Amino acid sequence: MVPSSEPAPADDTAEPEPAPPVWGPASGVGSLPGSDPAEALRLVVGELPEFPHLPELPARGPGADLIGRSAALLVDLAVDLTPAGWRLVPRPGLDLRRAKDLLERDLDALSDVADTYSGPFKVQAAGPWTLAAGLERERGERAVVDPGARRDLAQSLAEGVAAHAAAVAARVPGARVVVQLDEPSVPGVLQGSLPTASGYGRLPAVEATAVEEELAAAIAVVPGPVVVHCCAPRAPLDLFRAAGARGVSFDSGLVQDLDALGTAVEAGTHLLVGVVPGTDAPLGTPGATGSRLQGLWRELGFPAEQLHTAVTLTPACGLAGATPGYARAAMAHVREAAKYLLPE
Numbered sequence: 001m002v003p004s005s006e007p008a009p010a011d012d013t014a015e016p017e018p019a020p021p022v023w024g025p026a027s028g029v030g031s032l033p034g035s036d037p038a039e040a041l042r043l044v045v046g047e048l049p050e051f052p053h054l055p056e057l058p059a060r061g062p063g064a065d066l067i068g069r070s071a072a073l074l075v076d077l078a079v080d081l082t083p084a085g086w087r088l089v090p091r092p093g094l095d096l097r098r099a100k101d102l103l104e105r106d107l108d109a110l111s112d113v114a115d116t117y118s119g120p121f122k123v124q125a126a127g128p129w130t131l132a133a134g135l136e137r138e139r140g141e142r143a144v145v146d147p148g149a150r151r152d153l154a155q156s157l158a159e160g161v162a163a164h165a166a167a168v169a170a171r172v173p174g175a176r177v178v179v180q181l182d183e184p185s186v187p188g189v190l191q192g193s194l195p196t197a198s199g200y201g202r203l204p205a206v207e208a209t210a211v212e213e214e215l216a217a218a219i220a221v222v223p224g225p226v227v228v229h230c231c232a233p234r235a236p237l238d239l240f241r242a243a244g245a246r247g248v249s250f251d252s253g254l255v256q257d258l259d260a261l262g263t264a265v266e267a268g269t270h271l272l273v274g275v276v277p278g279t280d281a282p283l284g285t286p287g288a289t290g291s292r293l294q295g296l297w298r299e300l301g302f303p304a305e306q307l308h309t310a311v312t313l314t315p316a317c318g319l320a321g322a323t324p325g326y327a328r329a330a331m332a333h334v335r336e337a338a339k340y341l342l343p344e
Contacts, residue, residue: 022120022176023270023312024051025338029229029249029278030124030182031056031066031318032327037109045114047331051312052114053122053180054106054168058320063099066182067134070126072099073160077152079135084197087136088143103164111171118174125161127181127228128154128218129189129211141197144189145204154214158221165223180227180249181218186211187234208239216243227272231317237261241269250274251316252296262300265310274316276333280326283333289313290340308341 027048032040032055040055058065063072067086071079079086081095114121126134132144132153143149165177188194192205219226228240229249237260240248248264249272255261264271275289283289297307313334319327 023178023247024048024120025308025341026313026331026334027051027122027272028053028055028331029231029274029314029316029318030180031058031320033057033059033320033322033324035060037106038113041109041113043328044331045117047328048335051120051122052117053124054110056124056318056320060102062095063102066126067131068095068099069103070131070157071135072096072103073125073164074153074156075159075163077156082136085136086134088138088149090138107167107171110168114172114175116174117172119176120178121168121172121175122178122180122227123165123168124180124182124229125157125164127183127186128157128214130183130185131157133185133189133194136197142194142203144185144194144206147210150214154218155221158218162222176224178225178227178247179222180229181215181222181245183215183228183230183240184232186230186236186239187232190236191234208236211236212239212243215240219244225270227270229272231274231278237264241267246270247272247312249314252293253316258300262302265300265302271311272314273311274314275337276315276330278315278317278319278330279321280323283329286333286336287340289333289337293337293341305343308338308343311341313338313341 028044030053034040035057037057040057044052044055056069062068062081071086078089078092079096080089080093132150133142135143137143137146137149143153161179165179169175169177189206189211190208192202194203196203225246227247227249228245231251233254235250237248241264247270251274273293275293276283315330315334319330
């Protein structure tokens with residue numbers, strides 16, 4: 001039999017290729033000064049129009065802080081506030097309800113301010129290791145020392161973050177939601193430098209393989225591209241990339257391992273590069289900031305024309321500790337500096 005020259009019928013059962021994530025030229029890390037969510041959103045959308053984010057406002061008090069806000073996303077787990085900080089408890093109380101209410105107010109503000117926005121939009125939460133390091137178990141020690149508690153927290157957090165991302169997408173139908181997991185505690189977890197609950201000792205180090213595996217399990221549950229942010233010294237960028245992060249966010253002034261940066265770029269991992277301090281400081285000119293990043297890119301050995309698509313410029317850390325004027329200036333600075341990365 002002569003083989004037919006007709007093309008084979010299309011396989012309707014084949015999974016469509018996922019669309020690549022779209023990143024904007026400049027964004028924020030997360031937190032801002034102030035307590036008005038609508039005002040903060042208007043500021044972010046105005047200063048970072050191509051890649052805004054849902055601002056976090058810790059000045060509103062307990063429940064608006066990184067740990068309390070992220071704990072409010074947990075599914076089937078409850079926390080309460082004690083004099084020593086947030087603690088896992090058997091049933092929810094007033095403190096958790098307050099944290100959930102603050103999150104709901106942020107989503108209401110999002111509907112009012114940015115419902116017609118279209119493009120990449122970032123939301124943030126503590127990553128599983130930072131959350132486990134910031135929450136105490138009922139018996140008093142940090143949850144990070146208990147493998148079972150860590151796994152339960154990571155699974156619950158991932159489900160809650162996925163639901164939060166879906167709630168944002170429902171309020172802003174044109175948004176392509178990017179999730180940022182904040183992991184400032186991971187270097188301390190790896191080095192065994194986190195203090196015990198009493199403050200008199202140090203928690204034991206956790207093997208890098210365990211940190212990577214549990215982070216990867218959480219990332220796998222979250223829809224869309226996930227960024228892992230760490231503005232602490234010795235941020236393990238290779239570990240974040242290996243865990244499945246599509247982007248890594250870091251303070252460019254603290255990077256010592258250029259090989260890890262180069263490996264991330266070669267692997268297609270997007271870089272969210274912190275280029276201005278998170279608290280009030282002289283900013284210089286956007287052109288000078290762009291030139292510094294171009295110099296780093298040349299040192300890495302990649303073609304100049306790739307730079308503007310490979311990076312997003314951000315402040316180095318959240319801006320909650322900055323004055324309102326500096327916060328606005330820092331966002332405007334990264335937006336303008338990003339223009340100097342475009343090919344001539």
